[in-house]
Amino acid sequence: MKKFAGTGIALVTPFKKDFSVDVEGLKKVVEFVIDGGVEYLVVLGTTAETATLTQEEKELVITTVVEVNAGRLPLVLGVGGNNTMKVVEELKTRDFSKFDAILSVSPYYNKPTQEGIYQHFKEIAKASPVPVILYNVPGRTASNVLPATVLRLANDFKNIIAIKEAAGDIVQAMRLIQHKPDDFLVISGDDMITLPMVLAGGSGVISVIGQGFPKAFSEMVRLGLQGKVSEAYEIHYQLADSIDMIFEQGNPAGIKEIFKIKAITENTVRLPLVNVDKNLAERLSDFTIKNS
Template sequence: FNCSILIFFFCNRDTFSFYFRTGVALITPFKEDFSIDIDALKRIVNFSIDGGIEYLVVLGTTAENATLSQDEKELVIQTVIEVNAGRLPLVLGVGGNNTVKVVEELKTRDLSSFVAILSVSPYYNKPTQEGIYQHFKAVSEASPIPVILYNVPGRTASNMLPATVIRLANDFENIVAIKEAAGDMVQAMQLLKNKPKDFLVISGDDMIALPIVLAGGAGVISVIGQGFPKEFSEMIRLGLNRKVDEAYKSQYVLSDCIDMIFEQGNPAGIKEVFKILGISENVVRLPLVTVDESLANRLSVFVKNIDKNA
């Protein structure tokens, strides 16, 4: 696709939902010496694309972004851009708890290969709702491309409440969506009920992605989707097409594995899946550690038997 054309289209919220159904937050694969495994990253991108994923998120939380140097981040970005070769829309994670630094990155980084940024609510500082609003006001005004908000209170220690999200959606046209990962179906339904018509609510929780879609959500930014791209993306498409029974059949096949990949931390679980599939090693950087033998064995049984359970 022509990325500049897509950016033009995506500035109109109505067209955004056509492309943004199942996205995946890509891992950063490492070698045993903890350096970035570029060949594995290329395999993961191709595996996701070949499996039916509809867009890729680069340098999100699942990428272990906090442990990457600036040079490593650039290497990941350029590798994904090159191997993707314009096949899918790309979203870049640009966020943080220092508003000035986020704004500076948005003003100086070349974002021409990306259709949107994914920007996490400020973590650690524990801002008020007004502080969150003012942060994203500054992000909106600085960003040359559409903004997807990211609410993940389990990591940020503060919850971006629906009223704040709706206020931002109404006040800034280029804030086009939210990745909602509070794990709270009631909160998600409040967003869906009160949002502007063309604002997208994207699930950030794999386990409740289908219920959110069936309640009116636009899709998901997934972790498990990159390990099982065909199965997970088809589940979301079935949900969007209101084929409820078929969609839930897929949900119940995957649900045990969704629990398992988060049981001992993300991305240790999904990296173990890639190890079992022979796509990359399971190496994470401290303070994360790899899954234990028990979980590795359970994941192996699931992966090797998924076709039988489908």
């Protein structure tokens, strides 16, 4: 599981001004983050605006990332949803030969009980041909996967190898780290508390800001994993304002604005998301220019 220690990147899906998928832009993003020294890539997560992609567009994104990556970094594919049977069907029919794991979000909208969450991931674990990374993000799913449920899944299914913990609760994360099986990874899903989680015993992060500033952010995580606290916090505080800003008006509008500033891709997002306003765009520009 060492391949998932460090910084994973939740890749955006770049769009052209006509809202079509920008394949060349996606290639640039992948090359940019690989050159920045990150450890692995996550395809079709929340940051990819997967909810607004057609099935054909999803396949285009997958094919593009796989081809550009060319086996250089481990790949994780987002495969989740609130219809357990549909997720299981995808796991049984998709070719995962180019992927090292899946990232599977806890069911949203349905608001299942903890037992329902357990049973959902039990079926996913039974069906998945690759390791499973759980994804807990209560701000999007309207339900929190409690530590007891995570630990039950981690102990019952050996192919459930990690959790992307994005509850924004450092105490909850520490409880997971304290009681987890030795080979189970607790991965931060919150850029702002990544370093505290790593220093508490976490394994790294699946990051949004890391694709805007891959060299600095991935170095911060590596320093944290090495226990070099002061050096790691120096980078953390250099980037902290940018982390606040990219989420201020929604993800991935903020990070896409940074890519526009860096002349990597357009800043286009699909409705119901909209671009950041002029004030935030100017602040992001000032930060990016000063820190590039």
